[in-house]
Amino acid sequence: MAPGITLKKGRFSQSLRKALEKYYEAIAVGPSYTAVKWQRWIDNANAVPLRATKDGNKLGWIVYNSTESTVEEILRDKESTDEKDLFQMLDALIARETLVAAEILKEDTDRYRWMVKYGFRPTRFFTKDDVPVVKMDLSTSILFKRLERHKSPRPYRRKKRVAIERVPESQTYPEIKKSLENLIRKLGGLKRFVKPGQTVVIKPNIVSDHGLKDGVWQGGIVTDTRVVKALVEILLPVAGRVIIAEGSSINRSETSEMFAHYGYDRQLVDLDPQKVSLVDLNTDEQIEKSVPGGKRMLSRKIPLTLEKADVIISVPVLKIHFAAIVSLAIKHLQGAVPPLEKYMSHFFGLWQNLVNIHHLVKPKLTIIDGLVGQENFGPISGTPKKMDLLIGGMNPVAVDAVAMRIMGIDPATSPPVLLASLQGMGPIEPHLIEVVGPQIQDVMSRFQQPEIDLTGGRDITIHGENACPGCRGYLHFVLTKLRRPDPKDTTRLLIDRPFEKKVNIFLGPTHDHGINPEEQNIFMGICQLHNAHQGTHLPGCPPHAEVIVNGLFGLFPDVEKPKYANESEEKKLGEMLHHILAMP
């Protein structure tokens, strides 16, 4: 990080104004540009001038917009061609603010050059103060590299409590209910979470229909209905209303079908039809809410049912996710937003947007269903792993950290969990978490993680050494669709089809391979946006599987694309993507 650099809130002084005017003289935008910019800062209480010093010596200024997490200006006291001090100022900024963006003039090609070198990528072009501006977003992959070994900027006053409860191997319904009662007791008892008459929303995971095939339960894919039923029974004597709410993944099935598929109507609503109801979060009325800090997105649309709830209880499953490493408390709330928001999460940056959703939808309690977990290629196509556990707590980051250690996985390897912890949402460090119940080492059982195969084909080369698990996982997922016989010549795989021009797929922020404009180049994700003009770009962070499928199958126009959904759902997907991509 930035040794000896300090950033202190300063004021809009004459020396800052002089530095601003001097800088823009060289870009020849005219004095009115700096005058307008200056006045905008004076009028905006959220624009903060930060004085950077190094070992007590003045180094420069950053003007930082805290509601949008955006660097509006960065200036040095002394002119220099060396970027080192600019990098150090940014290092000091991200050490306290983590993921930031910047706005620069389109004409400012030198600033663009060094910002790309630092790790920013051009995500939007627009006009501000009548001049063309580029929004530069810091690559999340670069952020993680730069913050390696960095401690969370916010200290925690108290340890976060996470409880573990063993469930008897026989997993009968009375045993599950008893274990759930024990778990809640270890966390302070139901009274701590629910007051008489309150509306409680339970958010289970019923992402798809794969959890029940031909009437046979497949553990580890969706929340076990018995856990939800036991929770409803525990809540009913206290709560005024119990709503079970979910927004199943749009490219699989409608949520109401999932409720029926898993028998929620018969097994759960029938417990007390006056008090228990089901809500499809995909079609619920929505309310737009500002995102604190405005990282990646300034606002999100949230289902009204969640906004109005007195208490939200999140009930994810103990499982692996091929791109996020795990799908536990933090990842679970992706299912709490409507379909277009799900897609926008991917488009603007899934890891940050998962954290953002947790700022707006705040479960009071998380209970991880670990009766049966899922290892290998989760969250849908992995293998069940019987664990006989329930894990719960109030802080979703601490809950995920404990659950991941039980799975034998370092919590810092999951991008959304790491980002949430760096942004002060909760600790992943063991000394900041109080574990109640059996200790982690007594229940730990290593989960197999999926083997990500990014080998290309005869004429397809993949350059992804420095990509985060997001792009790697999603690309692997789509590449498996190319590892099948080529209909043009069944003696070879589709991925090995010869091409006149070689194909390169670039992912991650940096790579050692030079870009040959004579070849076919595909660039994945926000990390590769700076190269988009040199080939085909697949937008997103990580790009959604559908975007990658469209991009890669474009190389094989004679081959039918794989389908994940029925036709009407696929059409909806296409329209939603079109809507997102057409956004300014």
Ligand code: SF4
């Ligand atoms: S674009 Fe891909 S590699 Fe880069 S941070 Fe996003 S998911 Fe990771």
